[in-house]
Amino acid sequence: MSAVAVDNLSSRLDAVVEEAQERVKTFQTEAETAHHEVRDRFQRFLPIADRIVAIAREKLEQLRTRLKFDVIPAQFQTEQSYSRSVTLDVKSELAGTIKLIFRLSHDSDVRQISLAYDLQIVPVYFRFNSHSEMEMPLEAFDEAVVGQWLDDRIVEFAKVMLEMHLTKQHQQRALVSDVVAGITFPKHYAAATLDHDGTTYYFISEETRREFAQRHGLNP
Numbered sequence: 734m735s736a737v738a739v740d741n742l743s744s745r746l747d748a749v750v751e752e753a754q755e756r757v758k759t760f761q762t763e764a765e766t767a768h769h770e771v772r773d774r775f776q777r778f779l780p781i782a783d784r785i786v787a788i789a790r791e792k793l794e795q796l797r798t799r800l801k802f803d804v805i806p807a808q809f810q811t812e813q814s815y816s817r818s819v820t821l822d823v824k825s826e827l828a829g830t831i832k833l834i835f836r837l838s839h840d841s842d843v844r845q846i847s848l849a850y851d852l853q854i855v856p857v858y859f860r861f862n863s864h865s866e867m868e869m870p871l872e873a874f875d876e877a878v879v880g881q882w883l884d885d886r887i888v889e890f891a892k893v894m895l896e897m898h899l900t901k902q903h904q905q906r907a908l909v910s911d912v913v914a915g916i917t918f919p920k921h922y923a924a925a926t927l928d929h930d931g932t933t934y935y936f937i938s939e940e941t942r943r944e945f946a947q948r949h950g951l952n953p
Contacts, residue, residue: 774843774871775813781846781874782815785837788876792883793821800894802833815839827897830855833890835883844871848879850886852893858900861893913941913948927951 793804805820816838823831836849850865867882869875910917914937923935925942929949936942946952 771813771843775815775839778815778839778843778846778871781871782817782837784876785846785848785879786817788880789819789835789837789883792880792887793819796821796887796891799891813843823894825894825897827894827901828854828856835886839871840868845869846871846874848882852890854893854897858904859896861896862889865889909935911935911937911941913944914938 796802801824803822803824805822807818807820809816816836818834818836821833823833825831830853832851832853834849834851834853836847836851838847838849839845840847846869848867848869852861852863854861854863865886867879869878907920908917909920909923911923912934916937918937920935923937925936925939927934927936927942927946929951934942934945936945
């Protein structure tokens with residue numbers, strides 16, 4: 734191989750290495766810039782988050798005057814990450830579990846404010862909206878829009894509670910009890926009935942109906 738060819742190869746390899754080094758430097762510069770930008774946005778996010786929490790607390794206090802619930806707060810925060818939630822544990826005979834959860838957080842680049850609404854009801858006998866989300870650009874934070882979203886979710890929850898009351902009343906009219914078996918069930922599940930002293934009794938099986946009849950000296 735001639736000296737000219739060697740020099741040419743060497744210069745080309747040097748150019749490749751130099752290009753790679755420049756790419757690394759560019760990446761490092763861009764990464765550092767992005768890191769500073771995220772950190773700056775996070776610092777702008779924190780007072781906005783405090784304001785949203787204050788708005789939510791004021792609105793939930795209005796709900797508390799109408800409904801009993803325990804408040805379970807949770808918060809996670811690092812130098813560049815924030816997540817906060819509040820769970821309303823509602824005490825009611827309408828269901829075994831009624832939990833309303835509001836969450837406040839942001840996306841990975843801290844460009845979007847994220848609000849979430851989750852409603853857990855167990856057991857439940859009707860359809861309802863169990864989840865809702867809202868995202869808002871950090872640079873376009875609008876207190877009125879956030880307040881309206883919170884209002885809408887709280888009213889939505891209130892309507893669910895009203896529906897639960899109506900459903901419970903309906904169930905109480907539609908449910909019957911087998912006095913022999915000691916269980917309550919929907920009326921249309923009854924396997925047998927028996928009229929006694931002006932009252933209709935419902936039974937989950939023919940066997941419990943016969944046992945009831947025998948207890949009261951009736952024709953089985």
